[in-house]
Amino acid sequence: MAGSARDPQQAGREHLGARAGAPGRPGAAGAGARYTARLLIGCADRPGIVAAVSGFLYEQGANIVSSHQYSSDPTGGRFFLRTEFVLDGLAAPGTERARFERHFRERVAERFGMEWEVRYRGQRRRLAILVSRHDHCLMDLLWRWRRGELDGDVVSVISNHRDLEGEVRGAGVPFHHVPVPRGAKEGAEARMLELLGAERGVELVVLARYMQILSGAFLERVRVPVINIHHSFLPAFAGAQPYARAHERGVKLIGATAHYVTEELDAGPIIEQGVERVDHSQSPSELERVGRDIERVVLARAIALHLDDRVIVDGRRTIVF
Amino acid sequence: MAGSARDPQQAGREHLGARAGAPGRPGAAGAGARYTARLLIGCADRPGIVAAVSGFLYEQGANIVSSHQYSSDPTGGRFFLRTEFVLDGLAAPGTERARFERHFRERVAERFGMEWEVRYRGQRRRLAILVSRHDHCLMDLLWRWRRGELDGDVVSVISNHRDLEGEVRGAGVPFHHVPVPRGAKEGAEARMLELLGAERGVELVVLARYMQILSGAFLERVRVPVINIHHSFLPAFAGAQPYARAHERGVKLIGATAHYVTEELDAGPIIEQGVERVDHSQSPSELERVGRDIERVVLARAIALHLDDRVIVDGRRTIVF
Amino acid sequence: MAGSARDPQQAGREHLGARAGAPGRPGAAGAGARYTARLLIGCADRPGIVAAVSGFLYEQGANIVSSHQYSSDPTGGRFFLRTEFVLDGLAAPGTERARFERHFRERVAERFGMEWEVRYRGQRRRLAILVSRHDHCLMDLLWRWRRGELDGDVVSVISNHRDLEGEVRGAGVPFHHVPVPRGAKEGAEARMLELLGAERGVELVVLARYMQILSGAFLERVRVPVINIHHSFLPAFAGAQPYARAHERGVKLIGATAHYVTEELDAGPIIEQGVERVDHSQSPSELERVGRDIERVVLARAIALHLDDRVIVDGRRTIVF
Amino acid sequence: MAGSARDPQQAGREHLGARAGAPGRPGAAGAGARYTARLLIGCADRPGIVAAVSGFLYEQGANIVSSHQYSSDPTGGRFFLRTEFVLDGLAAPGTERARFERHFRERVAERFGMEWEVRYRGQRRRLAILVSRHDHCLMDLLWRWRRGELDGDVVSVISNHRDLEGEVRGAGVPFHHVPVPRGAKEGAEARMLELLGAERGVELVVLARYMQILSGAFLERVRVPVINIHHSFLPAFAGAQPYARAHERGVKLIGATAHYVTEELDAGPIIEQGVERVDHSQSPSELERVGRDIERVVLARAIALHLDDRVIVDGRRTIVF
Numbered sequence A, B, C, D: 001m002a003g004s005a006r007d008p009q010q011a012g013r014e015h016l017g018a019r020a021g022a023p024g025r026p027g028a029a030g031a032g033a034r035y036t037a038r039l040l041i042g043c044a045d046r047p048g049i050v051a052a053v054s055g056f057l058y059e060q061g062a063n064i065v066s067s068h069q070y071s072s073d074p075t076g077g078r079f080f081l082r083t084e085f086v087l088d089g090l091a092a093p094g095t096e097r098a099r100f101e102r103h104f105r106e107r108v109a110e111r112f113g114m115e116w117e118v119r120y121r122g123q124r125r126r127l128a129i130l131v132s133r134h135d136h137c138l139m140d141l142l143w144r145w146r147r148g149e150l151d152g153d154v155v156s157v158i159s160n161h162r163d164l165e166g167e168v169r170g171a172g173v174p175f176h177h178v179p180v181p182r183g184a185k186e187g188a189e190a191r192m193l194e195l196l197g198a199e200r201g202v203e204l205v206v207l208a209r210y211m212q213i214l215s216g217a218f219l220e221r222v223r224v225p226v227i228n229i230h231h232s233f234l235p236a237f238a239g240a241q242p243y244a245r246a247h248e249r250g251v252k253l254i255g256a257t258a259h260y261v262t263e264e265l266d267a268g269p270i271i272e273q274g275v276e277r278v279d280h281s282q283s284p285s286e287l288e289r290v291g292r293d294i295e296r297v298v299l300a301r302a303i304a305l306h307l308d309d310r311v312i313v314d315g316r317r318t319i320v321f
Helices: A008-018 A049-060 A095-112 A136-146 A165-170 A185-196 A216-222 A242-249 A284-307 B008-018 B049-060 B095-112 B136-146 B165-170 B185-196 B216-222 B242-249 B284-307 C008-018 C049-060 C095-112 C136-146 C165-170 C185-196 C216-222 C242-249 C284-307 D008-018 D049-059 D095-112 D136-146 D165-170 D185-196 D216-222 D242-249 D284-307
Strands: A037-044 A063-071 A078-086 A115-120 A125-131 A152-159 A175-177 A204-207 A226-233 A253-260 A270-277 A311-314 A317-320 B037-044 B063-071 B078-086 B115-120 B125-131 B152-159 B175-177 B204-207 B226-233 B253-260 B270-277 B311-314 B317-320 C037-044 C063-071 C078-086 C115-120 C125-131 C152-159 C175-177 C204-207 C226-233 C253-260 C270-277 C311-314 C317-320 D037-044 D063-071 D078-086 D115-120 D125-131 D152-159 D175-177 D204-207 D226-233 D253-260 D270-277 D311-314 D317-320
Touching (some): A037 A311, A049 A063, A049 A078, A049 A095, A049 C049, A063 C063, A078 A311, A095 A115, A125 A136, A136 A165, A136 A284, A165 A175, A204 A284, A226 A242, A226 A284, A253 A284, A253 D270, A270 A284, A270 D253, B037 B049, B037 B311, B049 B078, B049 D049, B063 D063, B078 B311, B125 B185, B136 B165, B165 B175, B204 B284, B226 B270, B226 B284, B253 C270, B270 B317, B284 B311, C037 C049, C049 C078, C049 C095, C095 C115, C125 C136, C125 C185, C136 C165, C136 C284, C152 C165, C152 C185, C185 C216, C226 C242, C226 C270, C253 C284, C270 C284, C270 C317, C284 C311, D037 D049, D037 D095, D049 D078, D049 D095, D078 D311, D095 D115, D125 D136, D136 D152, D136 D284, D165 D175, D185 D216, D226 D242, D253 D284, D270 D284, D270 D317
Parallel strands (some): A125 A204, A204 A226, B125 B204, B152 B175, C125 C152, C125 C204, C204 C226, D125 D152, D125 D204, D152 D175, D204 D226
Antiparallel strands (some): A226 A253, B037 B078, B037 B115, B063 B078, B226 B253, B253 B270, C037 C115, C063 C078, C253 C270, D253 D270, D311 D317
16 A cells, blocks of 8 residues: 555655646745746846847747846846746757757857856756754655655755654655764764765755754865754844743744855855744743744745745845845 | 654654643743643633632642633623642542532632633643645644644544545554545534544544535534634635635735634634735745645644633634633 | 924925935835836737847946846736836936937837836825825825835825814825715815816825725726725624724734725725734724734835835736836 | 814823723733723742732722733742722722722732732823934834823933924924033933933833933933833844844844843843844845834834833843733
8 A cells, every 4th residue: 555655755756747837935936837947147247138148038939937137236246137938949858958058158158257057947956954853844844845845856864863764764765874973073074975975966955953063174075055944033142042041031033044054153145034923921942842833934945945046145145036 | 663753652652751841832822831730710700700719729729820811891791711720639630639629619610600621731632633635734733743742632533535544544643534425424424423422532623624514513513622724815715716816816915714613614713813925926826835834833823722721712702811 | 493393395305315325115125226217018928028128228228227027927928027227318307218218119119019118216206195084194104205215295185084184284295175075975076186186296196094985986087096005804804893893703813905996995906915913802992003003004015115116007916026 | 273283292182082991002912991000019929929919809899800920930930910900999099099008018918028019090101212313213102192002101302413303392292402422421311310300200211213322320320111122133233234234144034122221232121022024135224214114113012011011020031911
């Protein structure tokens, strides 16, 4: 009896098949429509960029489905563009795609000194989740993945504890136990880099309440984006036991922030945030419970936005289209 | 290999054991403290009620841990009280509890014509979940139950479809398939009443996206509270395909309402509500996705509030302490 | 002694002078940057529109500052564009503007069958406010106008009561008392049309808690957009005394909706919405108080969005860029 | 010509006369009902407190209208009670009130070592507002006061600038210009203490965007609560130009916190907080505009809560009933 709980990857595929439309994202903009490919551009702003890009797409026979642009400053700032278009010739992998990209580079990108990328519909990215003992973000992501809410695939879960092994394997995902003994972080990180890289070709690392601090060397070598979730309060409380301290100060709002990980702890570019109201009668453990509900939703939204290529990093901040 | 995924009930118990404190609830007030019993009262308001109740508890040696009261109108209205107290003699089942309740009835309750109830710590209620094909509320409730967030136990899931059987059995909960063929609702409801009543002693029925309308006869015979979740919009859209219609009207907020079920469809006393912001670029299916995230949280909160005896029905509305 | 309270129009101008930048809007996107003009387009979607428009702007020497587009459906749907650009030659009124518009019509607009409009920076629109006795929306709008938050000018307040005459005249705005005696609505509306039209050249009518229903004939003859604010609940309560009825039902969220007025009462395209949490302990009059705080903010946002040309009506709904 | 704008104090009184009910508060609980007096208690928690207080009130013939209690810890914690009751004999000032208070002290308060206070309906408190140049909080408070939303009276506005003098005098409130030249803070604070104390009998000081830091000596000598409002972000940004820094970091939520002022800058007990969503396209000045809308509402709520005696300070945090 192969119920969906037994073969979740299959279930995931079925869900995806059922969705005529796009991967979409919770709480955000416009994925509903069909598209063939997505063009992402960043360059120094100057007149003529949109004319050149849209002119090129028109000549190629593309029909623009959605387009978002932003300039940090029209004079001397940076210009960002995300556009989705339909172009039947690019629907299947092959030489047409290479030709399209070469022409774009030669006719447009080089002229404006663009950083650019074309991502074709159906190119699902590979995610690894790092987790310690808290299961709420992990379980939520596995559930969303299985029902087809994410435009990517969870290919690996790595944990420094064995607590969640059963849940992960039950969802049909490989589980790797990489303990981090005191003084042996270097070796643990090396093992994780192996698991993420050669073995799995991971394209996004999600810290779903992973309680170890990743070293600068790890972040440099991993070479893919790393997204973290952490609690946030008004005002902020640094250090240990933040919920206990928030309770002591009687905060009225608690929240969570999802951000890209940089060497600067918890200060990387913010992708998404959320808050909930609390009151004096809630104990620290109840605040944590509220915090969990916020964390899982904020993290899931951040990941969905990233997978939809809606998040553009501009120095220390993000542009979210 | 007894991973938590294989023996969730065990996992649930471990979690419960780990929580030194109380059942608690997400997003709401003060369960953190220890208590022995909870006293719930409703009666016509008049002077002296609080003095009588608190005097009685003091004489019995009880230490009040928390107390909430509300009067719909001090003159001619209805008075409601919820108080939690510590009284060591009542910690274990036995004759002390019977004696306490008899004395309360004789010395206080009869004098004020009270409806009242004592609920002792550890008396976990038995829940049944009715569901059709949407899994988001069901999965969320099973997860919360297993990690000990609910002061009650999910003892049965009943569905008119087999889609979610694997998920339910995987969580260690009995699954009952009760199809509702056209024209045969009476028989289906009779079967469900058997499953809820004699066989299971269910004390709360949760409609976690159960898409059949329950008959007035069923509601009368089930004799336990039934909680439902449904989408809500500003303004409201009655009828079929509400998300499509909300999209057509360009609503900027979508939400969900959890309420007790009465014969008046979707108009029973409201327990909890939530909303999220949306915009024109989101397709109807994306609105549904946002709606799912709201629904599961609002339903979970409503159930936690109910199980903590924080919801008091006063005619067509609720008092939520 | 010319304190700002005595000469608010002067104060308003000072504020405007002080703002180096743009009109901006509360709670919404990107007005901070300088721009010369704004181009607004609506037409049947088909390939090449963006290429044609951006190519034209580039040829004219314009530098695009911001651009938003939306297609209700790339195949057979409607396309909308809002773009702001810098083009020094158009900074002052004169023949250059006429030439620019003629060229755009001949080279782009006619080819795609566009509805289109160019609005130049500094072309402030003229608003009239209709109000009855509730002052919260009126006072808030007058304050925002005086401090330069609105890219438009309040040129007239019309009321069916005299209650707020002092407040309005104190803010330096003409006040017109147009009573609406039973059975004499037609005459009253005719007088209002005179006041709005010939005398004042009003370009936007705001119903800031105006408690009379405007006739279909009035709406047809006024020929400018009319924005209304009204309370909203989950679920909705039609009819009289909505706050009392919301209290009876124990709603947990109350809100407000700002929309364009159509003949279909309170069902015109929604511009903006907001909600706040309430609980059982709040009386109907306290719910109204919360409602007032929501109404004034939601109405102000809707008006700012409209004046920034960010709201596009697409049938029964709005696109808000 | 006695329009309300010309004689706002009169207008204020008219509004109050019109409100049959209570002062109430926006966004919070239960002021609608009539009451004669409010009893506020704080003491070490131990059994019998509620029995003693409610027994006493019952003997005096009081009818309890509302009651809230909280214990920071039933064993060794602190107990707080706020109860409103009707007792006709206390409706007018006189010997009955003195007798009631003496009996309460002798029979209840001394026995439990209570800090306590009785506040009679109609005893409106006297507020002073300190402000610099930003007018949004000031204007909002004056408007709320004039329409009767606050259970207190604004008797004085003090500013270190003359900018808002016209607005304040126009609202019928005395305005005092107390400049704070560099190096002369001591003298300025001495003058403010005179204005607040002997001359005006002020019972609450509101810092409505007062940009000077009050010295510890001032706070010690002012002897009445001081409430401040300031911006808050997730995460927090200390130092100058917080909105510019929030924009640089791309925050997605900005907010405001109202708190009692202590010597520890911006770290006093939090009364109320609020947030709004923002995005990358909003300039720092637009973030400030959103911030203003939050600040005025959060500050107004905090003041209303304080005036309704709903805020109890327990060390570094507040209990808000």
